[in-house]
Amino acid sequence: MSTQTEQALLDSIPTGLYIGGEWIDGENGATFDVQDPSTGKVIRTIADATPADGLRALDAAAAAQDAWAATPPRTRSDILRRAFDLVQAHKEDLALLMTLEMGKPIAEARGEVVYGGEFLRWFSEEAVRISGRYGLNPEGTGRMVVSQRPVGPSFFITPWNFPFAMATRKIAPALAAGCTVVIKPPALTPLTTMFFASLLEEAGLPAGVVNVVQTSRSGALSGPIIADPRLRKLSFTGSTEVGRRLIAQAAEGVLRVSMELGGNAPFVVFEDADLDKAVDGAMAAKFRNIGQACTAANRFIVHQDVAEEFARRVSDRVTAMKVGRGTEEGVSIGPLIDSDAVAKAGELVGDAVDRGARLLAGGKALEGTGTFYEPTVLTDVVAGSAILREEIFGPVLAIATFSDEAEAVRMANDTEYGLVSYVFTEDLARGHRMIDALETGMMGLNVGVVSNAAAPFGGVKQSGVGREGGFEGIHEFLSTKYTLIPAD
Numbered sequence: 001m002s003t004q005t006e007q008a009l010l011d012s013i014p015t016g017l018y019i020g021g022e023w024i025d026g027e028n029g030a031t032f033d034v035q036d037p038s039t040g041k042v043i044r045t046i047a048d049a050t051p052a053d054g055l056r057a058l059d060a061a062a063a064a065q066d067a068w069a070a071t072p073p074r075t076r077s078d079i080l081r082r083a084f085d086l087v088q089a090h091k092e093d094l095a096l097l098m099t100l101e102m103g104k105p106i107a108e109a110r111g112e113v114v115y116g117g118e119f120l121r122w123f124s125e126e127a128v129r130i131s132g133r134y135g136l137n138p139e140g141t142g143r144m145v146v147s148q149r150p151v152g153p154s155f156f157i158t159p160w161n162f163p164f165a166m167a168t169r170k171i172a173p174a175l176a177a178g179c180t181v182v183i184k185p186p187a188l189t190p191l192t193t194m195f196f197a198s199l200l201e202e203a204g205l206p207a208g209v210v211n212v213v214q215t216s217r218s219g220a221l222s223g224p225i226i227a228d229p230r231l232r233k234l235s236f237t238g239s240t241e242v243g244r245r246l247i248a249q250a251a252e253g254v255l256r257v258s259m260e261l262g263g264n265a266p267f268v269v270f271e272d273a274d275l276d277k278a279v280d281g282a283m284a285a286k287f288r289n290i291g292q293a294c295t296a297a298n299r300f301i302v303h304q305d306v307a308e309e310f311a312r313r314v315s316d317r318v319t320a321m322k323v324g325r326g327t328e329e330g331v332s333i334g335p336l337i338d339s340d341a342v343a344k345a346g347e348l349v350g351d352a353v354d355r356g357a358r359l360l361a362g363g364k365a366l367e368g369t370g371t372f373y374e375p376t377v378l379t380d381v382v383a384g385s386a387i388l389r390e391e392i393f394g395p396v397l398a399i400a401t402f403s404d405e406a407e408a409v410r411m412a413n414d415t416e417y418g419l420v421s422y423v424f425t426e427d428l429a430r431g432h433r434m435i436d437a438l439e440t441g442m443m444g445l446n447v448g449v450v451s452n453a454a455a456p457f458g459g460v461k462q463s464g465v466g467r468e469g470g471f472e473g474i475h476e477f478l479s480t481k482y483t484l485i486p487a488d
Contacts, residue, residue, distance in 0.1 A: 006100060006327075009093055010191075015046045017053055017214070018197045020060035021207025027052045032216040034191055037103040037335040038325040038370040044101075044191055049213040054182070054221040055228065057211035061153045061180040062230045064208030069150045069178040071206075073128045076176055080124035082203035087117040090199065094192065098163050099326040101189045103334040103371075104289055106326055116165035118453035119172040119469065126474045127176035136487070143485045148478040150178035151256055152232035155225050157184050157218070157246070159237045160337060161292045163192035169457070169468045170235050170258075171200075171210060177477035179233065181210045184221060188337055190214035226250055233477065236260070237294075240417070240462050258466030258476050260294065260458060262391050263419035266412035267297035267448075268434070270405075271305045273424035274446070279313045281448030282397065285422050287321070287375060288449065290334055291395040292341070294463075295420045295442075295451065299388050301411050304401040311379040311399055315360040318375045318397070323366065333395055335371045345373045345394035348387040352398060357381045362395075389415070405430065409437045419459035420450060441467075 015031075016023040030048040035041060049057075068076075087094065095109035104112070132147040154174050158166040167183065174181050185193035197212045215221045225231060226249045233256045236246050240262040250257050267285055269278045285297035302310050326334040336342050342365045349363055362376030375395040381387060387398045402408045412421060420442040423434045431445050441459035444450040451457060456467035466476050 018212040049215040051224045057182045057213045060208040065180045077124045077127040084120035086199045116168040119168040122453040123172035123176040145483040154233035157236045160186035160188040163189040167193045173473045259464040261464040263294040264298045264415040264417040267300045267422040269302040270425040271303040278424040284448035300399040307401045315377045318361045352385045352387045416462045418461035419463035
């Protein structure tokens with residue numbers, strides 16, 4: 001990728017707030033910088049929304065709600081489909097933009113465009129399939145009509161690690177259901193959402209249906225929006241700590257909430273596993289997005305009979321990985337999002353080693369420009385190590401061992417989180433037992449990546465509430481209405 005291509009793309013990104021179908025300056029003219037984590041350089045300076053700007057965006061969404069809800073489902077479907085087609089036409093632009101502002105390798109960014117685009121296509125198809133039911137009540141005294149209506153204006157808070165897919169995963173079902181949107185993209189990676197808003201406008205989305213308010217002061221902007229009685233839905237992807245606070249705020253207005261929160265995914269390898277599959281799955285589940293994913297495998301729980309061989313194989317793969325700027329050819333590990341992420345990875349690795357873990361590969365931050373941390377493998381990680389309790393969010397693979405199935409289940413479930421789990425075994429009966437035994441909202445059986453637009457994404461326990469994607473995704477934005485009609 002040439003610098004000229006990068007700069008031309010960045011120059012094409014609007015710098016304002018997208019409110020009521022127009023790109024406008026913020027109330028007080030404040031701005032903030034977006035940086036490339038691989039270089040530390042500022043790549044774009046954009047408007048910094050105030051709380052008043054957030055309420056202006058909600059004004060626009062509320063004003064557009066009735067008309068958008070009354071828009072025929074086929075029209076909503078066609079707009080989403082045109083947006084999907086525009087995303088395909090701008091695949092390289094979106095991928096490069098994500099690599100520049102977030103750091104992920106360009107090949108992975110292209111994969112995210114494909115994945116994120118599928119939510120537009122899936123929910124364009126679901127928009128015309130919103131259904132209800134009609135029938136005689138059991139007593140024969142009346143007929144029951146059950147219908148679905150849009151929840152209403154919705155507020156989305158998205159994370160920095162998947163700048164495109166997290167926006168489409170929330171916006172697409174909301175639009176399909178007939179809800180208007182205010183979205184606050186992350187301050188670290190707002191440009192992709194802003195670019196996507198331009199594509200929605202080009203697809204024919206009416207003014208005010210989607211509004212984008214980026215800010216460097218998330219809590220200050222979000223609080224008044226959540227407290228406003230016109231808001232009816234809150235969806236957040238991020239840490240459990242922040243999610244708890246948002247749920248408490250949403251309780252005052254009894255808002256519908258969807259929360260996709262933290263994870264501590266177990267990756268269980270039994271003694272009968274196909275190790276070729278298990279190693280391939282481990283590389284995908286751990287190092288996709290530089291380990292910065294809520295679905296990333298966090299704890300590798302490997303049977304003692306195959307642990308040494310598994311560790312050797314993943315170490316060989318890890319030491320061959322190329323670290324560098326995501327735009328460079330052959331790079332598979334880009335920078336972590338900021339210096340705090342690098343420091344956290346170092347602290348977790350240091351604690352594990354101090355407690356007796358063996359370092360097989362990597363284990364340190366790279367000196368020089370950018371926020372890079374070596375892809376790392378640890379084995380013989382002992383119980384009580386912080387790396388087994390905390391979400392790593394970095395390229396560190398930590399292996400602990402078990403002796404039997406019951407111990408594997410106990411270790412896997414020993415966490416407050418329950419987003420996703422991964423199990424590798426050639427025993428089908430054991431696989432089914434693990435489906436029942438593991439306390440997670442999703443599971444990969446002999447696969448290392450589970451996300452799909454047609455599947456319900458979400459967790460249990462403190463990994464969140466609600467589902468995104470699948471048939472279930474659109475129902476998060478619909479309310480059920482029951483009407484009784486006399487039989488006479």
